[in-house]
Amino acid sequence: MSENESRPVVVGVDGSPASREALRWAVNEARLRGCRVEAVSAWHMDYGMAIGSMSAEIALQLSPENRRAAQQAVLDGAVEEFTGVEISRVLVEGDPRTALTTASQDAQLLVVGSRGHGPIVEAIIGSVSSYCVHHATCPVVVVRAPKPVETETARDERITRIPAPLTPGPLL
Numbered sequence: 001m002s003e004n005e006s007r008p009v010v011v012g013v014d015g016s017p018a019s020r021e022a023l024r025w026a027v028n029e030a031r032l033r034g035c036r037v038e039a040v041s042a043w044h045m046d047y048g049m050a051i052g053s054m055s056a057e058i059a060l061q062l063s064p065e066n067r068r069a070a071q072q073a074v075l076d077g078a079v080e081e082f083t084g085v086e087i088s089r090v091l092v093e094g095d096p097r098t099a100l101t102t103a104s105q106d107a108q109l110l111v112v113g114s115r116g117h118g119p120i121v122e123a124i125i126g127s128v129s130s131y132c133v134h135h136a137t138c139p140v141v142v143v144r145a146p147k148p149v150e151t152e153t154a155r156d157e158r159i160t161r162i163p164a165p166l167t168p169g170p171l172l
Contacts, residue, residue, distance in 0.1 A: 018113025
């Protein structure tokens with residue numbers, strides 16, 4: 001076994017359509033390379049979101065144990081459909097950017113999904129895929145979420161719909 005065959009293809013998994021597509025791509029690439037996949041999912045507590053009073057039921061749902069269990073379920077659900085390649089599941093508490101770039105140190109390839117929020121949202125909340133491209137220690141593949149398939153009926157409705165006229169503001 002060569003050194004590259006022993007190093008995994010690492011993929012970020014968060015349950016989004018983009019990460020599911022990235023996992024699919026990573027599994028196919030690992031089959032071609034003859035190596036395993038390391039599916040990495042990160043979770044963290046965002047205590048800044050818990051402002052004000054809340055019920056005990058909601059507080060329990062926000063507990064670290066429940067957040068970890070929920071993210072483990074996302075990771076398990078994402079990888080269960082794939083066979084024919086070894087997939088190790090890695091659940092990390094912390095920032096996804098740090099978890100993925102750390103995992104890239106022992107990887108031959110890092111695969112991440114991109115939700116394609118656009119430059120404004122990415123400037124405000126950051127982009128995991130952009131961070132990984134700039135900080136990973138191995139090559140990075142960014143996979144976009146698949147476009148929804150438009151049915152013929154939906155296309156016809158979109159084409160025939162007459163948009164409302166645009167006005168510069170309230171008419172006085």
